[in-house]
Amino acid sequence: MGFLTNTAKHLLPRSLLGRSLMIIVTPLVLLQLVSAVIFYESHWDKVSVRLARGVAGDIGSVITLLRQFPDPEDRAWVFGLAADHMELAVALQEKGILPNEPVHPQGLTERALIDALREQVGRPFQIDSESLERFYMVSIQLPAGVLEVIVPRKRLFSSTVYVFVLWMVGTSMILFGVATIFMRNQVKPIRRLAIAADNFGKGREMVRVKPEGATEVRQATLAFLSMRERILRQISQRTDMLSGVSHDLRTPLTRMKLQLAMSGDAEGIGDLRTDVDEMEHMLDGYLAFARGEGTEQPRLANLTDLLAEITEQARRNGGQIDLHCEGAFTMPLRPNALKRAIANLIDNAQRYAKHVWIRAGRRADAIEILIDDDGPGIPADKREDVFKPFFRLDNSRNPETGGSGLGLAIALDIVRGHGGDIELADAPTGGLRARVRLPV
Ligand SMILES: Nc1ncnc2c1ncn2[C@@H]1O[C@H](COP(=O)(O)OP(=O)(O)OP(=O)(O)O)[C@@H](O)[C@H]1O
Ligand SMILES: [Mg+2]
Structure with missing residues (x-):
């Protein structure tokens, strides 16, 4: 379990931009996947079956007509009818015999067509979907010969699925792009604030930050700016006081040194001199401390x-x-x-x-x-x-x-x-x- 959460953590994007984009995009993609699957399952299935039934029905009608009007003259008329009103190119190979091979459907469309033909025609048939690029060839064994029907693919095939997927992918891309642009603008002030805080912590020149972006970011920036102001004020107060005190103490100390120098070599003077020297050294240290901190950029x-x-x-x-x-x-x-x-x-x-x-x-x-x-x-x-x-x-x-x-x-x-x-x-x-x- 721990291992899993760890891997998940590694896979998750680390930056705020990446994470917020993921939060936006994941539900979107899931939604689209679910709707696509549902679409495929029901809509696509139904549409294929209906289209195949339409074609099979037309073929069945042609066969019935041929049976009703077996004259060769009438036959031409029936074929003309099929061509004009059903988009079917029909021809009869008289005395032809279909090879007795089982048909293997490839894909949903063909399976639907085969089912429909079995249901509505009820005669042996073969389907050739490979010889012609934009047509299916359906051959049906009739008593008089083999009836060859050329069916345009578009009669059997609904292109809405592709349009749907195209729209889905297209709109997601556009949405993703727009979200990236917006989110990047939201993240920018946070990043600026982070850089400014980092620089301030390291005692470096501050990059200028101004309150911008979402309310919370603005609030954080304002809080940071006023905190920085307070800290700077405190530092300068401390250094000012330190250098003031050291400076003021120097004057009496110099006077003492002068007096010590003039008082010759009386008893105990040596110790006093050491003490005064030490005090001077301390004051120098203080002053150095104060100077080093405050002014240098x-x-x-x-x-x-x-x-x-x-x-x-x-x-x-x-x-x-x-x-x-x-x-x-x-x-x-x-x-x-x-x-x-x-x-x-x-x-x-x-x-x-x-x-x-x-x-x-x-x-x-x-x-x-x-x-x-x-x-x-x-x-x-x-x-x-x-x-x-x-x-x-x-x-x-x-x-x-x-x-x-x-x-x-x-x-x-x-x-x-x-x-x-x-x-x-x-x-x-x-x-x-x-x-x-x-x-x-
Ligand atoms: N390298 C060192 N080896 C041994 N002891 C040390 C060392 N550095 C510092 N110390 C001890 O730490 C104490 C404090 O050092 P610090 O530098 O603050 O003061 P200082 O050296 O005594 O005086 P100043 O540096 O102000 O002249 C020293 O007094 C010393 O006892
Ligand atoms: Mg020292």
Whole structure:
């Protein structure tokens, strides 16, 4: 049962257009098939029998007339009568003898004719339907000889069936065409909406969508547009606030740095300087976060070049970095933001490890960037926490490797803004593996 439904699912069209066309066309075809079958069964049958009876009746009349008027002169008159009024060409082969072969009917028409002849003529006969293209030849054994009757096919044959089938097929085709055109117009706005939502989710330039089509589609489009508006407003509010706060805090911080610089080397000043430096670093991080998110517009960029550039920059900080790209990837993205995200990950790897491996490749419907290192890694139960802003493992580990704890938070934010995600795992090289997925 499950197998059956599965096969049925595979056979069904997947697109909305295909499905709705099927919904329209299946009952139509079924209806036509049923009516055609009924037509064949009763109408066609009856018509054939009646036509055959008509012909057999005419032949019977001719035979009766010939029997009544056996004179050769009268015979010509009877034949003339048959030709003029019955469309039958009749001739008599005197002394002729029919071969005694059984007749094999081919098809409905012939069977009907044979039945009718048996009923109405009651003499041995043969039917030849092959010698002449548009006629049947009926030969009947009479005492005087063989009576040969040439019957036009159209006297035995109703062409309405063909006309009927032709109309049926013709109208279905026209209906199918019209339905396709209409349905395609109905599906178009849904497809547009899907593309727009997909692009928005991946942080790309929006294709313009306007509410159109059926009421429900219009409703969905309007809901999507207002949702998009709300999300954009929220994002810009957040970035505005973030950059505002960071900016305002900088002024007093600069003043503090200035005062520290002037206060010489008093006791405890060193610690204070470190704290102030750290605060500045955090504010820089905040500002970078805010800037990266808000203003940059997505554009078509070469991810491979981007990675090469970041790697080049990172190599200047020392340490060994291997970069390997499987092919060239060009996709719409915000280059500066993405650069910051990847740079943050590489920066982490460099900070905690000696050797970094970067690999990029296409996986199904996404580009995957792997950043592996041979450092201490992050314990599995902390892999969620490190993405939180200001969360650092080093506090207990090593104060020397100072940072604000914003790097991963910013990177995740940017990658999610591209519709992607970052996962942390164990690297086969012993340290941490950061897997960045960017949908294409
Ligand atoms: N490659 C890594 N190997 C080991 N630990 C890591 C690695 N990357 C991150 N971590 C841990 O995750 C914590 C959070 O990283 P995150 O990048 O968010 O902050 P940070 O590097 O400490 O500061 P920032 O990046 O803002 O300068 C780090 O403090 C570190 O303990
Ligand atoms: Mg970091």
